[in-house]
Amino acid sequence: MSISATRLLNQLQKTALDAVFPPGCINCAEPIDTAGNLCAQCWPDMTYISAPFCETCGFPFEYNAGNGLVCGACLKQPPAYTRARAVLKYDTASRDMVLGYKHADQTNRAPAFANWMYRAGEKLLRDCDIICPVPLHHRRLIQRRFNQSALLACELSKLSGKPAIPDLIIRKRPTRSQGGLSAKARLRNVQGVFEINPARRELPENARIVLVDDVLTTGATVNSCSKTLLSAGAANVDVLTFSRVVRATNTAI
Numbered sequence: 001m002s003i004s005a006t007r008l009l010n011q012l013q014k015t016a017l018d019a020v021f022p023p024g025c026i027n028c029a030e031p032i033d034t035a036g037n038l039c040a041q042c043w044p045d046m047t048y049i050s051a052p053f054c055e056t057c058g059f060p061f062e063y064n065a066g067n068g069l070v071c072g073a074c075l076k077q078p079p080a081y082t083r084a085r086a087v088l089k090y091d092t093a094s095r096d097m098v099l100g101y102k103h104a105d106q107t108n109r110a111p112a113f114a115n116w117m118y119r120a121g122e123k124l125l126r127d128c129d130i131i132c133p134v135p136l137h138h139r140r141l142i143q144r145r146f147n148q149s150a151l152l153a154c155e156l157s158k159l160s161g162k163p164a165i166p167d168l169i170i171r172k173r174p175t176r177s178q179g180g181l182s183a184k185a186r187l188r189n190v191q192g193v194f195e196i197n198p199a200r201r202e203l204p205e206n207a208r209i210v211l212v213d214d215v216l217t218t219g220a221t222v223n224s225c226s227k228t229l230l231s232a233g234a235a236n237v238d239v240l241t242f243s244r245v246v247r248a249t250n251t252a253i
């Protein structure tokens with residue numbers, strides 16, 4: 001079959017599927033024309049993160065004071081990762097969409113989230129050798145049945161052509177959920193809990209890694225994972241998340 005005939009068939013199948021399951025807004029499920037999008041009501045409610053932002057952690061600045069600026073928090077305590085980027089701000093508008101994906105089995109949002117992440121992290125993905133997710137402990141994986149970050153990593157692998165290793169990092173022990181913990185408690189909670197999967201010892205020397213998660217809160221988890229990857233021989237680690245908490249404490253300097 002020629003390529004155009006295959007494309008036509010795919011389009012017909014998509015149209016037939018859309019007729020049975022009309023695409024819905026990925027936030028409120030209101031019917032819309034194209035799948036994997038937000039409706040006209042939800043779109044303007046979200047806060048998309050764009051330049052200017054901290055060169056290191058991606059914290060958005062209110063005004064552009066020059067290129068390559070680093071926020072106060074990163075200057076005071078540089079993270080183990082090189083760069084972190086996110087698509088949108090985690091706030092009251094995006095919270096249900098993000099938590100629905102994390103906890104409510106709405107895994108059908110993964111391709112749409114990954115499409116946005118691909119755009120926000122294009123440079124990071126271009127510069128990397130391997131994509132890997134923040135892991136869940138296997139007990140939580142059984143409860144939840146999927147690792148939401150691993151799904152995003154696999155979708156990003158399809159989009160970028162870079163290999164994803166979903167079980168590159170593992171959790172040695174279960175940890176309390178980071179939700180509701182202070183920044184200090186979050187740091188303690190994830191200290192020393194990650195290790196390279198013994199079955200994946202072949203992590204290439206000097207590999208450049210993109211670490212994927214759904215939400216960046218204080219950065220304690222991705223920082224701990226980054227340290228694990230760096231001590232296993234990674235050249236550098238960049239972090240790509242769908243959303244991130246934006247607190248006023250990272251003021252620009």
Ligand SMILES: [Zn+2]
Pocket residue numbers: 025026027028029030038039040041042043
């Ligand atoms: Zn909507």
Ligand SMILES: [Zn+2]
Pocket residue numbers: 054055056057058059070071072073074075250
């Ligand atoms: Zn920063």
